[in-house]
Amino acid sequence: MSTNNKLFPIFLKLNELNILLVGGGNVALEKLQALLKNDPNANVKVVADFVSNEVGDLIEKHSSVRLINRKYISHDLESVDIAILATDSPALHNRIRQEAKQHGVILNVADTPHLCDFYLGATVSKGNLKLGISTNGMSPTFAKRLREFFEQTIPDDTDELLKNLRLIRDRLKGDFAYKVEELNKITKSLAANGLHKNHN
Secondary structure, X not given: OXXXXXXXXXXXXXXXOOEEEEOOOHHHHHHHHHHHXXXXXXXXXXXXXXXXXXXXXXXXXXXXXXXXXXXOOHHHHOXXXXXXXXXXXXXXXXXXXXXXXXXXXXXEEOOOHHHOOOOOOEEEEEOOEEXXXXXXXXXXXXXXXHHHHHHHXXXXXXXXXXXXXXXXXXXOOOOHHHHHHHHHHHHHHHHHHHHHHHOO
């Protein structure tokens, strides 16, 4: 019997939140890259007693990321909104989860879905357009493949289309219902023309 994905997707302003990343190895590198890909100014505090050269280089290139080069302590959760755990210690992850709950901090634990409050899904960005992809923790690899497909399929000039649609919306007179109706006509025409071109 299949179950529906009950996750609620949201898009966070990473530069306005305090993010804690515990760990400095390959998995931490993957998580830090994902954060900085979405916002190069993401506000991240990395706590780790070992930091790989790749993680160190990434931290040096982003002034919004700071390193605390030591083992995690409970005090690290203070004033934190989100915590991401990427160490090789399940015992430490379980301990931090308990402490995070006490601080009201939402948590992502690498490769441990049952400890997570949220997942880091794959994202596709084309200017102002952003798509989030989630497999409910079932297969990050499949999410990655979908991301690659959409990155290749969605035109790079999609942002220009969005800007033009906003200009059209701003110029339309009438109430909200009328604007929705007119924008639906315009976008339906665009979709139809696009489909027609793809079949010729």
